[in-house]
Amino acid sequence: MTVETAAGATPPEPELVQLLTPEGQRVPHERYDALIADITGDDIRSMYRDLVLGRRVDGEAVALQRQGELGLWASLLGQEAAQVGSARALRAQDHVFPTYREHAVALCRGVDPVRLLALFRGVDQGSWDTDESRFHLYTIVIGAQTLHATGYAMGVQRDGAIGTGDPERDTAVIAYFGDGATSQGDVNEAFIWASVTNAPVVFFCQNNQWAISEPLERQTRVPLYRRAAGFGFPGVRVDGNDVLACLAVSREALQRARDGEGPTLVEAFTYRMGAHTTTDDPTRYRLNAELEHWKLKDPIERVKAYMVRGDLADQAFFDGVEQEAEELAVHLRAACRALPDPTPTSIFDHVYVEPTPDLVAQREAMSTYLDSFAEEVAR
Amino acid sequence: MTALNIIKAINAGLRRSMESDAKVLVMGEDVGKLGGVFRVTDGLQKDFGEDRVIDTPLAESGIIGTAVGLALRGYRPVCEIQFDGFVFPGYDQIVNQVAKMHFRSGGRLRLPIVIRIPYGGSIGAVEHHSESPEATFVHIPGLKVVTCSNPVDAYWMIQQAIALDDPVVFFEPKRRYYEKAEVDVDGEPDLPLESARVALPGTDATVAAYGPMVKTCLDAAAAAADDGRSLEVIDLRSLSPLDLRAVYDSVRRTGRLVVVHEAHRTLGVGAEVAARVTEECFYSLEAPVQRVTGYDTPYPPARVEEEYLPDLDRVLDAVDRTFAY
Numbered sequence: 001m002t003v004e005t006a007a008g009a010t011p012p013e014p015e016l017v018q019l020l021t022p023e024g025q026r027v028p029h030e031r032y033d034a035l036i037a038d039i040t041g042d043d044i045r046s047m048y049r050d051l052v053l054g055r056r057v058d059g060e061a062v063a064l065q066r067q068g069e070l071g072l073w074a075s076l077l078g079q080e081a082a083q084v085g086s087a088r089a090l091r092a093q094d095h096v097f098p099t100y101r102e103h104a105v106a107l108c109r110g111v112d113p114v115r116l117l118a119l120f121r122g123v124d125q126g127s128w129d130t131d132e133s134r135f136h137l138y139t140i141v142i143g144a145q146t147l148h149a150t151g152y153a154m155g156v157q158r159d160g161a162i163g164t165g166d167p168e169r170d171t172a173v174i175a176y177f178g179d180g181a182t183s184q185g186d187v188n189e190a191f192i193w194a195s196v197t198n199a200p201v202v203f204f205c206q207n208n209q210w211a212i213s214e215p216l217e218r219q220t221r222v223p224l225y226r227r228a229a230g231f232g233f234p235g236v237r238v239d240g241n242d243v244l245a246c247l248a249v250s251r252e253a254l255q256r257a258r259d260g261e262g263p264t265l266v267e268a269f270t271y272r273m274g275a276h277t278t279t280d281d282p283t284r285y286r287l288n289a290e291l292e293h294w295k296l297k298d299p300i301e302r303v304k305a306y307m308v309r310g311d312l313a314d315q316a317f318f319d320g321v322e323q324e325a326e327e328l329a330v331h332l333r334a335a336c337r338a339l340p341d342p343t344p345t346s347i348f349d350h351v352y353v354e355p356t357p358d359l360v361a362q363r364e365a366m367s368t369y370l371d372s373f374a375e376e377v378a379r
Numbered sequence: 380m381t382a383l384n385i386i387k388a389i390n391a392g393l394r395r396s397m398e399s400d401a402k403v404l405v406m407g408e409d410v411g412k413l414g415g416v417f418r419v420t421d422g423l424q425k426d427f428g429e430d431r432v433i434d435t436p437l438a439e440s441g442i443i444g445t446a447v448g449l450a451l452r453g454y455r456p457v458c459e460i461q462f463d464g465f466v467f468p469g470y471d472q473i474v475n476q477v478a479k480m481h482f483r484s485g486g487r488l489r490l491p492i493v494i495r496i497p498y499g500g501s502i503g504a505v506e507h508h509s510e511s512p513e514a515t516f517v518h519i520p521g522l523k524v525v526t527c528s529n530p531v532d533a534y535w536m537i538q539q540a541i542a543l544d545d546p547v548v549f550f551e552p553k554r555r556y557y558e559k560a561e562v563d564v565d566g567e568p569d570l571p572l573e574s575a576r577v578a579l580p581g582t583d584a585t586v587a588a589y590g591p592m593v594k595t596c597l598d599a600a601a602a603a604a605d606d607g608r609s610l611e612v613i614d615l616r617s618l619s620p621l622d623l624r625a626v627y628d629s630v631r632r633t634g635r636l637v638v639v640h641e642a643h644r645t646l647g648v649g650a651e652v653a654a655r656v657t658e659e660c661f662y663s664l665e666a667p668v669q670r671v672t673g674y675d676t677p678y679p680p681a682r683v684e685e686e687y688l689p690d691l692d693r694v695l696d697a698v699d700r701t702f703a704y
């Protein structure tokens with residue numbers, strides 16, 4: 001279904017910021033070239049490494065789920081460039097509010113992927129240090145975190161940590177969310193709050209074309225990035241499978257935030273190449289041809305092609321990254337299996353800052369009850 | 380007779396309601412082509428079309444709010460909430476609008492909306508996918524709240540809920556979705572929607588449960604029978620209104636009551652049952668009413684959920700306590 005404008009004409013396809021073609025060719029861009037002018041061969045190689053490691057963590061997690069080691073996994077396959085590109089645009093002091101799929105962002109923020117596995121294994125509900133990584137807890141309730149990011153940004157604003165010109169002080173906040181999430185009231189409220197308060201937040205929407213089984217048309221009739229205009233801040237659509245373009249566009253948006261110029265909506269146009277989660281069966285609702293089409297735009301292949309083309313890396317480098325990914329995988333498998341199960345009474349530990357009398361009693365009752373089995377066994 | 384699990388039974392019930400009343404609509408996230416994440420609405424869009432089986436935008440407040448408008452226009456929307464924890468973005472619409480419209484309008488406006496919610500734990504899921512929020516709806520006047528425990532009830536109760544002119548929150552025990560039974564799909568329901576059922580007659584103690592815990596209690600009763608103790612198990616089925624006639628009758632005979640649910644203990648359905656039974660059957664009680672429930676903590680990580688949830692042993696332990704008193 002195409003959307004007719006008032007005049008009855010079909011608007012042109014929205015412009016997509018692209019710096020690397022699917023074939024790995026660097027295309028010039030009037031506006032965004034400057035934003036990555038400082039990027040060296042080392043930077044490219046290190047981004048390539050992040051992409052590969054991100055994909056490997058993901059692939060290992062899917063395998064661990066299949067083996068019964070994880071309860072569930074939400075795969076990022078296909079979205080590596082959107083995640084690495086945006087994450088690499090962050091400064092140490094910036095803060096990230098993720099969904100449940102930002103595993104490569106987590107990696108870039110120094111979160112130990114074992115912590116992600118722990119959550120999906122069902123041993124905890126988010127155990128990484130959010131102060132240290134500035135990567136906040138995963139949020140499963142769709143869209144809720146966009147308001148948290150906005151509020152956090154309002155706090156940054158009140159602390160005077162924007163617009164000082166000090167690159168180590170000025171702080172931006174980035175909220176990740178999906179195309180489906182844009183329908184939620186919370187997300188629309190976040191847009192309003194950010195706009196009205198001019199909060200230093202970047203709304204980074206990974207439009208992976210699907211919300212479980214529902215295609216984009218079920219959520220919107222205009223390209224998502226254009227929604228920003230109605231809320232009163234800029235919106236931009238970027239090729240989400242192009243790590244350089246994602247880096248450039250995110251850098252611009254984050255810097256606007258740090259400079260006190262307010263929010264930006266970035267729509268990273270990408271594709272969920274895997275199932276929604278390990279319990280989903282996408283063959284029920286989408287054609288394989290679509291996947292095949294997107295495979296040609298693979299976010300990692302194009303960087304590799306670019307590197308080969310420009311002599312930015314030799315085979316030894318690629319082999320080295322593979323080797324590193326393999327070692328990480330081995331580590332993850334072992335570390336995941338070694339994660340200790342929580343003890344039953346641990347469920348009472350952090351309901352409140354101080355345990356309430358009621359919970360102390362319930363905990364006591366549980367202990368006594370469980371001990372009675374131990375006694376039975378002993379007898 | 381047709382062998383159906385709970386998923387297929389609800390699907391068949393929905394289908395029958397849609398066939399008999401063109402105003403019945405199904406709406407929710409992924410209910411169309413996918414047939415819902417549990418396949419409860421499988422095939423309905425294919426057979427009834429996109430106008431009647433609506434893949435909605437991802438917005439629960441929108442699902443419930445537009446259902447209100449559709450109901451005002453004469454439709455009978457059946458809304459699917461994908462998982463228990465995701466009803467809360469729609470909670471405002473349910474509590475402030477759905478529950479009160481009939482009352483506010485002096486009885487002029489009716490909202491025959493059914494809100495289906497798969498609920499409960501023991502499926503090894505991540506957060507927000509295993510909760511039991513039924514009490515937060517039972518507490519709201521104007522809502523009817525029911526829950527099925529088996530395919531036969533699932534088949535009839537969904538149809539009865541759709542036929543009702545009051546809004547109904549319909550809780551489905553997701554961990555029991557695949558339990559099978561023979562269903563007489565062409566027969567008649569043997570009970571009205573708003574009534575409890577004696578699931579197993581017994582003489583020594585009464586166990587009241589609903590939804591996923593009915594099977595747990597039946598298993599407990601079987602184990603107790605091996606030890607020579609006869610438990611009467613009552614499936615409450617309707618939580619609002621709460622039909623306790625069978626419970627009173629049973630407690631007057633047994634003198635002992637255990638109430639079981641997955642939901643948190645404090646202000647749960649068990650608390651209400653205990654209070655009413657104390658009021659109605661005070662002189663028959665041989666022991667205080669015992670509750671076997673989830674603890675008053677957020678739903679815990681999957682690897683420890685079995686310790687959080689009531690199970691056969693905890694039910695029997697509570698029965699023992701009523702005898703030890």
Ligand SMILES: Cc1ncc(C[n+]2csc(CCOP(=O)(O)OP(=O)(O)O)c2C)c(N)n1
Pocket residue numbers: 101140141142177178179180181182208210211212272276408437439461465468
């Ligand atoms: C409030 C809420 N409703 C429903 C769900 C169930 N659910 C989980 S993911 C999802 C689709 C999300 O789509 P999108 O925002 O595009 O993100 P993606 O999964 O594609 O990354 C749904 C409906 C949920 N987690 N939260």
Ligand SMILES: [Mg+2]
Pocket residue numbers: 178179180206207208209210211212
């Ligand atoms: Mg999506």
